[in-house]
Amino acid sequence: MSEYGTHDKDGISVGIVAKKTFTFAEPPRQMSLDSGKKLGPITLVYETYGELNKDRNNVVMVFHALSGNSHAAGYYTEKDDKPGWWDNMVGPRKGIDTDKYFVVCSNIIGSCYGSTGPSSINPATGRAYGLDFPLITIADMVRAQKALIDHLGINKLLCLVGGSIGGMQAIEWAVSYPKMVESVIPIASTCKRSALAIGLSEAQRQAIMADPSWKDGGYYGTAIPEKGLALARMIGHISYLSEDSMHRKFGRRLHENNAFKYDFSGDFQVESYLQYQGKKFVERFDANSYLYITKASDYFDLGEQRGRGSLVEAFSRCSAKFLVLSFSSDWLYPTAQSKEMVRAMKKAGIDVSFCEIDTDFGHDSFLLAHNQLTRLISGFLNRMSHMSEGNGPA
Amino acid sequence: MSEYGTHDKDGISVGIVAKKTFTFAEPPRQMSLDSGKKLGPITLVYETYGELNKDRNNVVMVFHALSGNSHAAGYYTEKDDKPGWWDNMVGPRKGIDTDKYFVVCSNIIGSCYGSTGPSSINPATGRAYGLDFPLITIADMVRAQKALIDHLGINKLLCLVGGSIGGMQAIEWAVSYPKMVESVIPIASTCKRSALAIGLSEAQRQAIMADPSWKDGGYYGTAIPEKGLALARMIGHISYLSEDSMHRKFGRRLHENNAFKYDFSGDFQVESYLQYQGKKFVERFDANSYLYITKASDYFDLGEQRGRGSLVEAFSRCSAKFLVLSFSSDWLYPTAQSKEMVRAMKKAGIDVSFCEIDTDFGHDSFLLAHNQLTRLISGFLNRMSHMSEGNGPA
Numbered sequence A, B: 001m002s003e004y005g006t007h008d009k010d011g012i013s014v015g016i017v018a019k020k021t022f023t024f025a026e027p028p029r030q031m032s033l034d035s036g037k038k039l040g041p042i043t044l045v046y047e048t049y050g051e052l053n054k055d056r057n058n059v060v061m062v063f064h065a066l067s068g069n070s071h072a073a074g075y076y077t078e079k080d081d082k083p084g085w086w087d088n089m090v091g092p093r094k095g096i097d098t099d100k101y102f103v104v105c106s107n108i109i110g111s112c113y114g115s116t117g118p119s120s121i122n123p124a125t126g127r128a129y130g131l132d133f134p135l136i137t138i139a140d141m142v143r144a145q146k147a148l149i150d151h152l153g154i155n156k157l158l159c160l161v162g163g164s165i166g167g168m169q170a171i172e173w174a175v176s177y178p179k180m181v182e183s184v185i186p187i188a189s190t191c192k193r194s195a196l197a198i199g200l201s202e203a204q205r206q207a208i209m210a211d212p213s214w215k216d217g218g219y220y221g222t223a224i225p226e227k228g229l230a231l232a233r234m235i236g237h238i239s240y241l242s243e244d245s246m247h248r249k250f251g252r253r254l255h256e257n258n259a260f261k262y263d264f265s266g267d268f269q270v271e272s273y274l275q276y277q278g279k280k281f282v283e284r285f286d287a288n289s290y291l292y293i294t295k296a297s298d299y300f301d302l303g304e305q306r307g308r309g310s311l312v313e314a315f316s317r318c319s320a321k322f323l324v325l326s327f328s329s330d331w332l333y334p335t336a337q338s339k340e341m342v343r344a345m346k347k348a349g350i351d352v353s354f355c356e357i358d359t360d361f362g363h364d365s366f367l368l369a370h371n372q373l374t375r376l377i378s379g380f381l382n383r384m385s386h387m388s389e390g391n392g393p394a
Helices: A138-151 A165-176 A195-209 A212-217 A226-240 A243-249 A269-282 A287-299 A302-306 A311-315 A335-347 A363-367 A371-391 B138-151 B165-176 B195-209 B212-217 B226-240 B243-249 B269-282 B287-299 B302-306 B311-315 B335-347 B363-367 B371-391
Strands: A020-024 A042-049 A059-063 A102-106 A159-163 A183-187 A321-327 A352-357 B020-024 B042-049 B059-063 B102-106 B159-163 B183-187 B321-327 B352-357
Touching (some): A059 A138, A102 A138, A159 A165, A159 A371, A165 A183, A195 A226, A195 B243, A226 A287, A302 A311, A321 A363, A321 A371, A352 A371, B020 B138, B059 B138, B102 B138, B138 B165, B138 B287, B159 B371, B165 B287, B183 B371, B195 B287, B226 B269, B226 B363, B243 B269, B321 B335, B352 B371
Parallel strands (some): A059 A102, A159 A183, A183 A321, B159 B183, B183 B321, B321 B352
Antiparallel strands (some): A020 A042, A042 A102, B020 B042
16 A cells, blocks of 8 residues: 555555445334434445454444544545544554454444435435434434444444444443444543533534524525534534643644734634634534534433443443543543443443543544554454454354 | 621621712823723723721722623612622621722723723714724723722722632732732632633634624624624633533433433523523623623733743732632633742742632632632731731821
8 A cells, every 4th residue: 555655654554445335224114213203214324444254253343423424544545635534543453453353434324424314315305304304312323333234244243442422332332232242442432421511512502503504404505504513613622622732732822923913813823723623624514413413422321221320230231341441631521431431330240441541632532643542452452352263253 | 788688698788889980091191002002081880898998008909700890799779689799708797898998899991881892882983882992901901990099099909809800900900000009819810811711712702703693793783693692601601610510500400301302402401501691691791892801811911911921020020919719620720820820929929828729610619609718818808908007008
């Protein structure tokens, strides 16, 4: 893959990859959702890297976060500037080694990267769903992924790995389909979002819904609510960083002539950075998807929904082994929430390892290249892989 | 003041108070601002509680924060539901004892509670200033307050007390007019806002400016940018609380039938609380004032502006004694920033005491009744008062 030598410091990449699609739940066999509504047909866009082995026991599922997609690694064309969002982790001889594992990454329902979501065409009307799209939950996303995994003829999942709401999906999988899941790595995740996190995501939704271009979600084919979505991203982006990383990256540096402009266009570098993050995001993400996915993450409450109020009871359904990872500077899903998860797992008799990674980069640390994170994941996968071989094929 | 027994747990109050006004800087004698622009005439609305003693050495200035006003204590009429914003601290036998001290609280310039700000009439046009109002700084606010204090015939200030940007004003006073200021109590304050705090206030400004009703600040006499201002307040309000206080106050409690509604109207109590805070705020605050005051707080950088980059040099101008107070759960102006201030003061040879108050209520803790806070302030004032008497009248 030498043609990607300029993109990849390690000089290794899964190379050229392609989106695949799987469509199911065709009416009248629609999928039932937690809300009581039904959805179908459902298309999932997904990608795979590496090869499924003969015993079909080398499958690693990777779950993306809020604004991610199925493109976890590699390039679509030779001209692409950037590889998939977790290319530093997924590839030959990387943390999730595609020479050993068959990696599957599916775009979640509700998203805007090809899987069925509010911007998809509603077959009942011939127009985009908009707010006619039913509210979804993390469990609904997982239910759809299960259909894909069945379709691929896979019935053992060596490991499920995901950061943030990707971690929620991984955990939900382990509780919903315990016989299929051998191990899970939730990273910077939580079993339920705090009031602070819900407040922050509600502020982001209000930003979108306050934009007159949002038109109750019916903006498709007209001007999009770009100001609202950009502002939502600004707020979200702040919550993904940490005070220290923002201090180091920007401090109080000004961006013009080192003098105050005395107007409202933005004096500080951190302001123009956040404005830029907001504007860039609008080009790649759908405002309604932002509403649906943040809402799904707010709804997630594993103990309440799977354990009649008890996280221990919820985890007692699982037989998977866990490696729980948190970041010291993550204030959105702080380490305390990972520790709470680990305590419940231990009480439920689960084989769990936990590590808080010391880093200043906040919640978003899971997306950054980080040696310790890579080593922990590859080491755990290695252990799971040997145990799985010891057990023989399923 | 028995008629306020229902309002005041202690049964003591400064009673009925009245707004006073002072107008100065009449053209052509306008006040020069840090931006290089000029402003005038300037009206300050202020209130006083207690009596100025013969020696005129019992003056305590209280400074309000972003959305506060001159009404720190007491009631305007017997029918008022609520007293001034710091009534739990300011009054007879309270933390700032109006039986002993003459308390002055002035509404800052840029605000919307009577002092000259963007919603005031611009005498040059006969219409509200809007964005023709010049950008202001904390030092500009203090310069205007100095004119008021001169007008009142006061040349010694026993103590300056303020929380948040009220603390910035108190510190700026001590550096700008060192001979007048005997002591200062900055509470939950900072000598410069972090990149995180600037990012958060920029998001709040963007919320206002993205509202089409804002009309580049020219909304007076038409619909106000209520959605934008409400959202700004929501974001701000989150930053004034703490994860723990939000958890205790709301957790993940739902507000209707204890079931998800599966729509975007808000399921969780924390959502409707923040929505309510936003809506309520719109009734009492001006969107442009919000822009100007947040910008002034972002600009504040004592070391840069008063010490050629050195906080120690800035403080070496002061002769005042300091009591610096922070709150353990304040993540907007965290304790580390108060400690940085204290270290610089010590290096500058200042007599400074510091206390981090252990509380879960976040940045806004200074507005809440808190015994330790009250005792620390009253004890410090007592000490300053005795020292001042020992020195004899100025």
